[in-house]
Amino acid sequence: MNAAPTLDLEPRPPRTRSRRPPRRRALLGALLLLLLLLAAVAVSLAVGARTISPGAVLAALLDPAGGSSPDTATVVVHELRIPRTVIGLLAGLALGMAGVVMQGVTRNPVADPGLLGVNAGAAFAVVLGISLVGITAPLGLAAFALLGSLAAAVLIGTIASSARAGSSPAVLVVAGAAVTAGLTSLTTLVLLGDPAALDRYRFWTVGSLTGRDVEMATTLAPLLVLGVLTALGLSRALDALALGDDVARGLGFRLLPTRGAAMAAIVLLCATATALAGPLVFVGLLGAHGARAVVGGAHLRLLPVAGVLGATLVLLADTLGRVVAPPGELEAGIVIAAVGAPLLIALIRSRRAAGL
Template sequence: MTVRRLAPRTAGAAIAGAVVVLAVLASLAIGARAIDPLTLVDVILASAFEGAVLDATGLGAAEVDAIVIVELRIPRTLIGLAAGAALGLAGAVMQGVTRNPIADPGLLGVNAGASFAVVVAISMLGVVSPLGIATGALLGALLASVLIAIVAASTRSLTTPAVLVVAGAAVTAGLTSLTTLVLLSDPAALDRYRFWTVGSLTGRDLELATALLPLLLLGGILAALLARPLDALALGDDVARGLGFRLRSTRGLALASIVLLCGTATALAGPLVFVGLLAAHAARALVGTRHGILLPTSALVGAAALLVADSLGRVVAPPAEIEVGIVIAVLGAPLLIGLVRSAREAV
């Protein structure tokens, strides 16, 4: 019986992994300059085993293709993988800890906190470097999470799943208003901020992603530790307590994981919405509700979703590109509407 239950879950996870591979290949091949599969494979193998450094001056079409892949698309793809996996994993953790099927990492105010901190850094501190903006985004995500915890604690109902959601919505509304106020008073900051806030994988720094990788790994480890507690929480608070799990510790660990994952992803790619929502629901359809396999599958689906959205943005209006934040919002909005409608019909 156990084998029968495990087989569909393993198959679902394998499907998610295969989709990630296809999404990576599409991300490397699709763009204003289309690259055929054989050239793509040759360049990847040469880059991996020979480590050649290419110069575009006076080179033919094949060499230019290699430069496009190595210098532009591989960094873009790697950042998309990291940000998408982080947001997908955070979405699964958030839906599990709140028991809310429409919960998204942005709902806890993490994106709003990161955005407000970036605006303050640009407008008041004159920050323009990618590292400075990333640092501001991480600090803003952390401060927003602390503020949410304070608001939730003041209700004396931390064990109620809806408390964090309501507190996150309140903090998001307040920080969004403050962000708008700062931007309206500083047109120069608005001009710099608008390129970051739309959410994009272009022009991002791979060295910055490498520097932030430990934070992503820490967030992923914390999420992995939550697999059993989240399974227990799905049965209700009383059952979870009866099984020996500490609800405050579990929710605190979940909040830390969400902040690390979302804050780092936001620092890398800007505030992206609906990735966690899409990933968690697609993963649940593939592998079921057991968090031991749901969490890694959500990370895979999140990575694939972000890369697919980025690839679609390159082909919708060539030779121009539509930022991935816009594409993923267009894809996620119908899903959110459908989920709300289905929840209302269920009631």
């Protein structure tokens, strides 16, 4: 976007313009993303293994109780499509926002709850809960997921706060891979003795929206809302942190409480998302970077847009997975990995100049 130097005598536009997308464009971009999300919701409700006409879907939606003698279309929409749409929406929203908070607090462009092992922590704790304690209630599983992701987040936070790992994306990413691999080993140890749990786990671990309970979504919604509010409340502190620790301190933010609150937000968001949809990788990364490209670096705008983008991503991936392999379906997590890995690579390649 660098304009070539010219010799005309008109006053130059203010310099800030080139630094971040202009306000109008940002607003337009955000609106477009919101429309895209609505479209994704509509597609997710309308498309699936069984062909149902849009009119029938609409009729089913407008018929809240399902009527006295529900037809197949109504049952499919109410029992299958609405739950997975709701769950995809919530999980994507949470992960997108968690990605932004994580990148803000670590000041590291590759931070992503999946890449850094926070989701693996939640997954391990959930498997432990299922297999050893025999927990099946949504709230119990969520509690385990919270504990697990808290432990993993504290671990990763400690690693990231060491000078070397924090300054180098590669070291942080490898530390995340190590946390993930170690936790996966422990998870496997539990699962080897428990074939039934293994059978459930192999579908859950790829990140899938099928067969999830919508009751889970309503139970976990308060936690999710708490996480979203914490993240939004932190937006000014995160703006300040982006300028460096010293500047943030100079602006009157205390670092330790800020970091603690950010950690809490990340844990709440990731744990609910993982409990809902399994450990999804790349959603946070893609949401955060996409949002930054559209609305720039201010966190108050960045957070909601990243949430919208994350939700869109998960829903589209889920819908795509439903149609690419007709009789069966491809889990959302697999589709996201197939799309997300190339995007991460593109990101790294484009940051060549930035010294990565």
